[in-house]
Amino acid sequence: MVKVSGDDPIYLSVPANFDFDQCLRFLDRNPHEILHRVENGRWIKLIELAKTPVIIQVSKVSEHLCVKALNTELDQEQRITLVSFLEEVFDLNSDLTAFYQKMRGDPIMGDLCEEYQGLRLLGIPDLFEALCWCIIGQQINLNFAYKLKQRLVQATGDKLHYMGRDYFMFPRAEVVANMSVKEFSHWQFSAAKASYLIGVAEQIQAGALTKSGLLGKSVGHIEQTLMGLKGIGTWSAQYVMMKCLRIGAAFPVHDVGLQNAIKVITDSPKKPSLAQLHQLNRKWHPWQAYATFYLWHSLIK
DNA sequence: ATCCAGGTTCGGG
């Protein structure tokens, strides 16, 4: 074992079927994204490791991901936590072979899988953030959703100023739990969105809702628990299962992005019917979440 | 102006 110092980069070997640039393309799809940025083929983000704010920078160097902490040195524990964080975000431990096998020749997914081969389902490991992002994005266009998130995060998230730039983290649940609907209103959040966010924050803060608690349950139970939250319906429950809990068979059938992508790819004059979508749900099992993500990717301009 | 956005809740048949 070679002794390494705390500021040496971490090198992660990437799995087969991994395309960092495709991942970056998704991560960089909106200019108002406040929780990370993509620059010169690098992914840069502020995260907390053992109570310390750390700016991480991830790039691809031959067959490895090169991970650096920009503002501090990391101890062994922090490095381990960081690696599992990246494994979660980039879904490094999934083998996509079966996915590509299943989709080969599929009229909707066949070409997409070739074009985007190696794209990973980019995750949102934090349950609170995933739930909030659902609520923020409901029934409004994505660009506006990113703006709303930006205002919330800039006003309430933990911040680090480093080398002339500001880096933000998603607000802690206890901060959001103690906010009022009125505060949200001057960031143009509807009263409904604001109260849903506060309610979810209260549940998380109280410890009544945890990621590990959910992961120990059956898929049906998880779905029911999530939908029991005010503001979380079928779409949001599936979204959280996809992006946070990494349940492969999650499938937000009502998602307009999903439906529009299918409409475009099949060159159809109208969106697919619910019956068609349920058929795809069965056909693509247990890779519905990945299929959905690839379809979303196809919508990036 | 009108319609659609990565929906959800609520009240009524």
Added chain:
DNA sequence: CCCGAACATGGA
């Protein structure tokens, strides 16, 4: 159980 309306706002 299913259906329409209301919710707020921005962009095409």
